[in-house]
Amino acid sequence: MTTRTYPTPPAPGLEWADAHMPLTREAVRELAPVFDGLRIAMCLHIEPKTAVLVRLLVEAGAQVSLTGSPGTTREDTVAELRDRGVTVHAARDDDAPRVAAVLASDPHLILDNGGDLFRGVLDGHPAPHLRGGTEETTTGGIVLRRREHEVRHPIVVINDSPLKLLVENRFGVGQSVVQAFMNATNLMIPGSRATVIGFGPCGRGTAHTLRQLGAVVTVVDTDPYRALEASLEGFVVAGLDEALAHARFVFLATGAPGVLGAAQIAHLPHGVIIAGVGHHPWEMDLAALGRPVATEGFHATYALPGDRAVHVIADTNMVNLVAGLGNPIEAMDLGLTLQARSLAAVARGAVATGVHPVPDAVDRGVAEAFLRLRTAS
Numbered sequence: 081m082t083t084r085t086y087p088t089p090p091a092p093g094l095e096w097a098d099a100h101m102p103l104t105r106e107a108v109r110e111l112a113p114v115f116d117g118l119r120i121a122m123c124l125h126i127e128p129k130t131a132v133l134v135r136l137l138v139e140a141g142a143q144v145s146l147t148g149s150p151g152t153t154r155e156d157t158v159a160e161l162r163d164r165g166v167t168v169h170a171a172r173d174d175d176a177p178r179v180a181a182v183l184a185s186d187p188h189l190i191l192d193n194g195g196d197l198f199r200g201v202l203d204g205h206p207a208p209h210l211r212g213g214t215e216e217t218t219t220g221g222i223v224l225r226r227r228e229h230e231v232r233h234p235i236v237v238i239n240d241s242p243l244k245l246l247v248e249n250r251f252g253v254g255q256s257v258v259q260a261f262m263n264a265t266n267l268m269i270p271g272s273r274a275t276v277i278g279f280g281p282c283g284r285g286t287a288h289t290l291r292q293l294g295a296v297v298t299v300v301d302t303d304p305y306r307a308l309e310a311s312l313e314g315f316v317v318a319g320l321d322e323a324l325a326h327a328r329f330v331f332l333a334t335g336a337p338g339v340l341g342a343a344q345i346a347h348l349p350h351g352v353i354i355a356g357v358g359h360h361p362w363e364m365d366l367a368a369l370g371r372p373v374a375t376e377g378f379h380a381t382y383a384l385p386g387d388r389a390v391h392v393i394a395d396t397n398m399v400n401l402v403a404g405l406g407n408p409i410e411a412m413d414l415g416l417t418l419q420a421r422s423l424a425a426v427a428r429g430a431v432a433t434g435v436h437p438v439p440d441a442v443d444r445g446v447a448e449a450f451l452r453l454r455t456a457s
Contacts, residue, residue: 195220252411254285260404270294356396
């Protein structure tokens, strides 16, 4: 949970993002007749790149009601969207999305991030005209699949796309997490010992980026296949306690709650710096650290027995969005194009009831378009 408000890093604005998002722009303008007149409830990290999608949907004739994810809302982006007629229920210091306010719009479609809006519907919030929608994250996909027997609408999980996992999660997150960590700490990566906990696409990208900058990287993953993959890719692989004992930097990338509890905190060395990569700030038990003895900028410092100090960045909220600018624009262009085309497929009735991956035709079409852009002279 977000406990305080963090500085907002300066960023290029909405127009700069729009100029570098041709796939999203092309998709929404092509699909404008599908979106025209529909009410869309959205939960997103509110920043310039996502604002491009929102603005395009409004230009296509949709009515958008938007809330944000904890700790990542940019107030300047909120102001721009409100000026364009978007109903925004969000502030940077929110500790949860404003689900009820957004669902009160009686949406036809939901574009969700973390499963919060769909969970509100499953828990009984009325949405009589809902046709279905999309979910951005693996975290939200897990939530929905656990309750799939309750799902009465078609839902496309964007993170089930192999294309998105490759481009946005691995390469985009890897770059943006390390860049934000450097922004927040101003410390040297080369030669530092870094532990990445979780070797899914986001953890893999983070580990590779750290190593490319000269860090000595240890990977922890309880899945033997992922641990083996990390070993074959040349990373040091260790158990959690061993890896923590020798780390200077720790990146939490499992997406699962309760990874670092009181027992693991006992193994943390003096001066270690911990950052969150996953969608929710629940991988570390912050309560087990006690109250911080100092806070400055993005950092909170905790005193532990044995004269140890532990530093936590942004309460383990997503470091790349809290202390940085989020994923690179081109990576987000790809991901938001998948969102727009999948959302249109749901609106047209082309997706069956239940929880599904991105339609293969959509995935392949976006991959081909993205490849053309990246290889153009």
